[in-house]
Amino acid sequence: MYNIKSVLVKCLMLLLFVSTKVFAQKEHVYSKVFETDIETTAILNISESSVSIESSPDDKVYVDYYLEFEGYSIEEINKLKKEFNIESNLNFNHLTILVGELPESNNVIIEDNKEIINVGINRQEDKINNQLVNYKSKDSLLSEIKVDKSRKKSLGEVWKKLKDKISKIKGVSNYSIKAFETNLIIKVPSSLKFTINGRKSFITLNELINGELSINLKGGKLRAKNLQNVKRVKIVDAGFEVEEIKNGIFNLSSVRSGKIGSIKNASITSEFSKIEIGEVKERVVINDFNSEYKFYNFSSNFKQFDLFSEYSKVHIFDSEFDYSFKVIGNNTVFYNGETAISMQPTKNGEKFTMIEKKSNDVNSFGGHINMDIIHGAIYSHKNKKKSE
Amino acid sequence: MKQDLRELFKETDLSEKKLPMSHREEFIKKLSQKRHNNEKKLSSAYIANIAASILILCMLSYFLFYQNSNNQNEFTNKTFLETQVEEIENTYLKNIEKEWKNFLIVANDKNLIQRFEQKLEELDSDYQEISIKYKKEPNNILIIEELIDNLSTRLQLLKDIQEHIHILNEANV
Numbered sequence: 001m002y003n004i005k006s007v008l009v010k011c012l013m014l015l016l017f018v019s020t021k022v023f024a025q026k027e028h029v030y031s032k033v034f035e036t037d038i039e040t041t042a043i044l045n046i047s048e049s050s051v052s053i054e055s056s057p058d059d060k061v062y063v064d065y066y067l068e069f070e071g072y073s074i075e076e077i078n079k080l081k082k083e084f085n086i087e088s089n090l091n092f093n094h095l096t097i098l099v100g101e102l103p104e105s106n107n108v109i110i111e112d113n114k115e116i117i118n119v120g121i122n123r124q125e126d127k128i129n130n131q132l133v134n135y136k137s138k139d140s141l142l143s144e145i146k147v148d149k150s151r152k153k154s155l156g157e158v159w160k161k162l163k164d165k166i167s168k169i170k171g172v173s174n175y176s177i178k179a180f181e182t183n184l185i186i187k188v189p190s191s192l193k194f195t196i197n198g199r200k201s202f203i204t205l206n207e208l209i210n211g212e213l214s215i216n217l218k219g220g221k222l223r224a225k226n227l228q229n230v231k232r233v234k235i236v237d238a239g240f241e242v243e244e245i246k247n248g249i250f251n252l253s254s255v256r257s258g259k260i261g262s263i264k265n266a267s268i269t270s271e272f273s274k275i276e277i278g279e280v281k282e283r284v285v286i287n288d289f290n291s292e293y294k295f296y297n298f299s300s301n302f303k304q305f306d307l308f309s310e311y312s313k314v315h316i317f318d319s320e321f322d323y324s325f326k327v328i329g330n331n332t333v334f335y336n337g338e339t340a341i342s343m344q345p346t347k348n349g350e351k352f353t354m355i356e357k358k359s360n361d362v363n364s365f366g367g368h369i370n371m372d373i374i375h376g377a378i379y380s381h382k383n384k385k386k387s388e
Numbered sequence: 389m390k391q392d393l394r395e396l397f398k399e400t401d402l403s404e405k406k407l408p409m410s411h412r413e414e415f416i417k418k419l420s421q422k423r424h425n426n427e428k429k430l431s432s433a434y435i436a437n438i439a440a441s442i443l444i445l446c447m448l449s450y451f452l453f454y455q456n457s458n459n460q461n462e463f464t465n466k467t468f469l470e471t472q473v474e475e476i477e478n479t480y481l482k483n484i485e486k487e488w489k490n491f492l493i494v495a496n497d498k499n500l501i502q503r504f505e506q507k508l509e510e511l512d513s514d515y516q517e518i519s520i521k522y523k524k525e526p527n528n529i530l531i532i533e534e535l536i537d538n539l540s541t542r543l544q545l546l547k548d549i550q551e552h553i554h555i556l557n558e559a560n561v
Contacts, residue, residue: 237514254507271503
């Protein structure tokens with residue numbers, strides 16, 4: 001009798017184990033469609049989620065929300081599904097979409113650990129070698145930032161990568177990884193006036209939005225194929241990768257790996273950032289404080305480029321086209337290969353012309369480059385493509 | 389009413405009574421019996437007192453030990469990972485403090501100092517926010533990375549600006 005009881009208990013435990021076994025699961029948890037017209041405005045407030053903005057096949061806005069789980073039990077998935085917070089409604093031709101904070105963070109739990117690695121401590125030793133800056137063509141920079149859905153890693157791949165990473169940590173023998181991904185897909189007509197307010201979110205703009213666009217993002221990353229007719233984009237402590245910017249006002253603060261394929265008719269105000277620009281086109285103005293900029297190329301007809309900055313580091317590569325170049329500065333140094341020209345600090349902070357290069361060839365003239373720099377360092381690099 | 393005590397005693401018949409011959413032995417016997425009884429009573433009270441004291445001492449030491457072990461548990465409840473994160477955090481904070489002091493020595497521009505002060509305050513406020521999440525999930529490596537990333541950014545900012553000032557100063561020599 002005792003033995004039968006024991007076997008029954010064991011069977012029950014096995015059943016429980018089977019029922020709570022972890023699965024990878026993708027769930028479509030929310031779907032709504034809204035009729036819009038040319039006057040419709042929309043606002044998206046998103047926190048700790050991913051959103052992908054795509055073009056709508058018609059004049060409607062489609063809102064679809066997917067959740068993907070890896071390493072969670074079915075019970076846990078069902079519990080979490082109830083806790084996710086998404087709302088959308090259309091009132092007086094104004095569409096509001098709200099995506100609330102996640103009920104919990106992605107879990108990568110280390111349960112048993114001895115002599116775990118010093119996570120990130122080695123970063124203290126990181127040093128930036130200012131002299132080693134390699135030239136990039138516009139296309140090579142574009143290939144780094146290209147918005148391509150097929151390149152996106154699945155949650156399963158991310159999960160496997162995390163598992164490999166943690167299993168390599170010395171002394172860690174017992175760990176569990178639970179990961180989930182939220183993905184909001186909003187399909188919008190291209191004329192929609194759209195405002196996005198994001199916090200620790202990954203925003204991908206796959207398609208061109210012709211309507212007025214405003215983005216305010218703190219934490220996370222903005223990836224866009226094309227930003228044009230931008231009313232205002234403000235990015236703080238986040239990644240910023242855009243293939244093409246045409247028209248707009250940009251405010252970038254602590255953007256660590258900013259990559260812009262090409263930029264035209266735009267003004268950037270930035271601070272504490274690191275930004276690479278593949279090609280500077282017509283009428284670009286930058287106001288900066290303590291950032292590092294790399295301008296790889298200028299277009300054949302950029303007309304005028306103005307940079308006003310303090311405590312900035314600027315890398316500029318020889319243009320393929322003829323241009324005029326003027327640097328006004330105070331307490332600024334200009335490195336051109338082995339040569340260094342410096343403008344000593346003046347008592348009253350007056351600025352003087354440090355360098356002036358006039359156009360040599362009117363026929364291939366691209367435009368004027370003007371730099372007004374205080375406490376700055378400019379590095380002029382040879383364009384390998386040009387010298388070859 | 390006043391009385392003469394000498395007179396009072398004279399009036400009693402005590403003085404006229406005669407003691408028996410064995411009174412001395414009887415008295416000694418009674419006295420020794422009485423002392424024995426008293427000794428018996430004293431020793432049991434004494435033992436009870438000692439027992440009570442021991443009991444109190446035991447209770448007190450148990451209480452103190454329990455309290456202490458609770459404190460010790462609080463300390464030892466921290467996982468190895470938490471202890472390590474604490475160490476890393478302290479190392480970073482010490483280095484940030486050191487680099488901030490160095491920065492103040494080399495920077496002679498009030499505007500620059502103010503901008504950095506503001507930036508570091510913003511990052512610290514973000515750090516407090518992440519710390520709340522970390523307290524809820526102390527073994528979550530993604531939150532730990534977020535914490536360390538914040539500290540690393542602060543340190544890197546201070547190192548970068550000092551390097552920049554150094555480049556300018558070197559060029560101006």
